[in-house]
Amino acid sequence: MSDHLPSGMTESPHAFDTLRDLLVGPERRDLEDLRRQLEEAGLTTEQIAEHLPEAIALRAARDEKLARSLAPTIEGAIQESVRRRPEKIASAIYPIIGPAIRKSIADTMAGIVTAINQAIEHSLSPQGVRWRIEAWRTGLPYAQIVIRHALLYRVEQVLLVHAETGILLAHAAAPDLETTDADLVSSMMTAIRDFARDSFQSREQGGLRTFQVDEFTILVEQGPRAVLAAKVRGQPPDDLLERMQVTLETVHFEFGDPLKQFDGDAAPFAAALPLLEERLETVVATDRREGTRWGPRVAWGLAGLTVLLLAAWFAWSTWRWRTAVDVLAQEPGIVVLDTDRGLRHSRIAGLRDPAAADAGEVLAQAGIDTRRVEFDWEPFVSLDPRMVVARATARLGTPASITLALAGDTLVATGSAPASWVARAMAATIPGVTAIDARGVTPLFPDAIVRLRRQIEDRQIQFAMGSSALPPEADSPVSGIATAFARLEAEAAELGYRATLRIVGRTDSNGATETNQQLSRDRAEAVGRALTTRGVATEAMEAVGVASSRPIVGGDPAEAGRLNRSVSFEVGLAPTTMTRGGLE
Amino acid sequence: MIQKKICMVGVFGTGKTSLVRQFVHSKFSEKYHSTVGVKIDRKPVQLGGTTVNLLLWDIEGRDGTQEIQTSYLRGASGIIYVADGTRVRTFDQVFELRAIADKALGIVPSVCAVNKVDLVDTWQVGDERLAELDPTLWHALTTSAKTGEGVEEAFQWLAGAVIGERPE
Incomplete structure (x- = not known):
């Protein structure tokens, strides 16, 4: 390092340190701190391995972030695994994927499949009766007859076989069946399937699924680690394989480890026996060989009967309706022009005289529910x-x-x-x-009129022999009659009647008829005139002469003659309106 | 009860079926029946306190070793290779069969039974040939399905081997 230092500084390294401290001292100390922190807090791989499970659990409990960040990695891992070792994944999910798919299909189908046919078949079967008769006739037990005619299939033996070795793991048989060589059967079956697979070069998971030996059908369901085989007498149904599949999946699920670790010891699989026994079954049904099934026949029969009954009811109700309408049409004052018969409501239209009978009552008497009938009447006057x-x-x-x-x-x-x-x-x-x-x-007239009438009609006016002159003593009776008649007229008018007075003149039986006729009329007219003078209207009066043709009978001839030399009165009462016929 | 799958492997006419017959039923027939496909027999073997139920897969013998159906070997716990001591070629073929089986199944306890030892006059497989068999891979012995010589020993040894005991 010192090689790169400026020459003037080589003699004094302390000076350099001092300078460095001055220039970057704080930063260096920070760096030192950081390094120490890292060394203290930093975890070695072993330490991470130690704490990883707890750390994952802790974080997973806190929020979803861990799952989110791990998801892509796990997805990638599964994809890679499927790509490289598909059988591993297939083997792992085998116990769950089958049930899931089947359940989904079954749910869909449940809505479509109906058990009606089956129900009818079992409950209404005439076959059952026939078999009972046959059992009674032959003296055989009924169950035997049923099996003879109706055995569809019987699962007699179920074998659970280790897939790889063909060794029998568990085996269930029908109670009355003697089975000693199940282990050989199991191996032989495996061999046969191996042979078939080799010969036809089929794929590993498929192979021989059913084969027939005499009257038996062997059904084989293949799983990754075990095989389920069923020996069936008769014709196995389509869904038997499916049910076997369920059993096999359950076995794989419940005996996963024993299957994987199997080394010839079948003891752990004794617990699978109940599962196998579930598959043992004897199914009898209606004899199908004839190809005739009673269920549909009965159903059709019932449907036909229903149609017939409906038709009969319809015909009867139509007949009743028509009859009722006919009765109504014959009712005076009712003219039926139009009928409209509906299922719910009916309508009758026509003409009806207001004085005619009530149409509803007429129909009700004919047995029609009139609440459902609507009437539409035009009023009219019937001349019936x-x-x-x-x-x-x-x-x-x-x-x-x-x-x-x-x-x-x-x-x-x-x-x-x-x-x-x-x-x-x-x-x-x-x-x-x-x-x-x-x-x-x-x-029937009121008493007042009756009394006045009698008062008038009881009177007679006497005349001298051969005379038509009103005698002076007749004054008073004539006045009385005039008064009575006036009152009678008034009373009658109140009832709408008009009163008339017929004045009848008579003679005794002596003298010529022609003379007497004239005399009798003269006498009547004389009284009429007298009444006119007393206020009786001439048009209310009629004077007639009857001579001796209608004599008043009474006493000796002299007295009778005196009585008939007279005038009598007849009161007439007729309704004022005469135009519409008359009253006498 | 332990069950084990044992396969009888060998070319045509070496006496596989006869060995099984002798072992299981103590019977021998001079009549020859060729096996088609596979025949399976069962024999319980007592080993100390345990019973091992041997399921013997008697696999059809063919002329050539390449024709052996390896699918029958699947899941086998042990193999008895059978050679005809009067036909040295069949002894040679045992090695080829062994190679094929090992490839298909992996290495399992194996016995090499050189059969028909009762036919001394025509015997072709000498001791020096038998010594070619690596004792860590094979239990070699001569057998006679006719007299029963070595038969019990061959199966007993294999039964012990497949359940993990190796009687000396």
Whole structure:
């Protein structure tokens, strides 16, 4: 170092140190400190190895940073491992990858696959009944009959075999089966598979998966360290291999270490026996050889029956509907023009007389649920006789004592009714009725009218023999009659009636008929005139002469003659409105 | 119970099947049956307190050594190489077979049985030839499937070897 120093400084190294101290002293001390710190705090590789696990645990507990920074390295390592030794990774994840994939597939399929056929098949099988009969007939146990007809398959033996050596690890057999050479079978099977693999140069993990010996099928499921083989009598189902795969995966998972370290001692695998026994099964089902399956038949039968029932119900309800509509159409005052039958709601449109029966009630009586029927009626006036009568009955307020009927367009009333009703009926306008015949009706008049009428009709005016001159003593009765008639007219008018007075003149039976005829009319007219002078209107009166043709009977001939030389009265009462027919 | 896979390896007609038959069933037949593929037999062997169940894979013998199906060797704990002492060529082929098996399987306890020692007149494999077998790699002996000579010893030795005992 000193070689490079300026020449004047060689003699005094102390001077140089001093100078150095002056120039970079603080920095040097800092450097020294740093070096010391590094040496004290710096860790050797061994020390790191010592503390690494705790350090990782500590940091991982604190936050996610460690995982984040390690992730790329681990990913890279796995990639490298897969690239160089794929079988290692495959072997490691074998126990978990199968179940994961299968579960995912099974979940998807579960929604699609339905067990309906199976359920029907087992519960509704006529085969079962037939087998029972056969068992009874042959005296064999029912179970034997079932197996004879319906044995699908039976897993009789399950072997767990060490993949590499072909040595039997564990073995389960059906209870009634004698198996002594399972270890030989296991080795032989391995040999056969080795042979097949060599002969057909198939890949390491595949190989012979099923082969048949007599009525047996041998199913083989190959794993990395163990092989599961099943000896099956009959036709094994497709999913049996899949279930064997599950078992094999479980074995790999639970017996990973014993499998890896296997050196001929099968003792640890005794614990796998329950797993193998799970695969022993006897499955019987409906005899399928005939190719006919009852399940679908029954299902179709049921479907057909349902269709038939529905059709029958539909036909019946249509028939009932039509019948009800027919009944409705025949109802007077209802004209059905259009029907629209729906599944939920039905509609009936047409014409309906307001006096007609309620359509809903008619339908209800025919058994139709009217809550679902909607009516659309145009009002109209029906000329159906029944409707006309019904309408007249309603409009006239007809009492029960009156019977109405229609003859042509004339309404015929019979019975008895207050005179006021008759008057009102005669005056009424009823659609479909051009005339009212109330001749069969006895009008019932109020007492006042009846009394006045009797008062008038009881009177007679006597005349002298052969004379038509009103005698002076007739004055008073004529006045009485005039008064009574005036009152009668007033009372009748109030009821809508018009009163008329018929004056009937008579003679005794002596003398010529022609003379007597004239005399009787003269007498009646004389009284008429007298009444006119007392205020009775001439148009309300009618004077007639009947001579002796309608005699008043009574007493001896002299008395009878006296009685008949007279005038009597008949009161008529008729409704004011005469245009619609008349009352006598 | 310990189970071990043992393979019988050798070319055509050396007596592999006959050795197994003698060992397992104590029987011998002059009739020759060639083995197709592989035949498997089982023999429990008592070794002190333990029973070793030997699963004997009697592999088909072929003419050439290259044709041996090594896949049958997979997982074997021990191998019995069989040569025909009356045909020296088959003894030579044992070495080739050994090389192929070691490559496929790795080194496992092995026995070299030079068979048909009862046929003294035609015997071709002398002691000097037997000495070629490295005792650290092989247990060499002469056997006769017909008389049973050496048969029990060959299998007993191998059974002990595969479970880790080496009887002197």
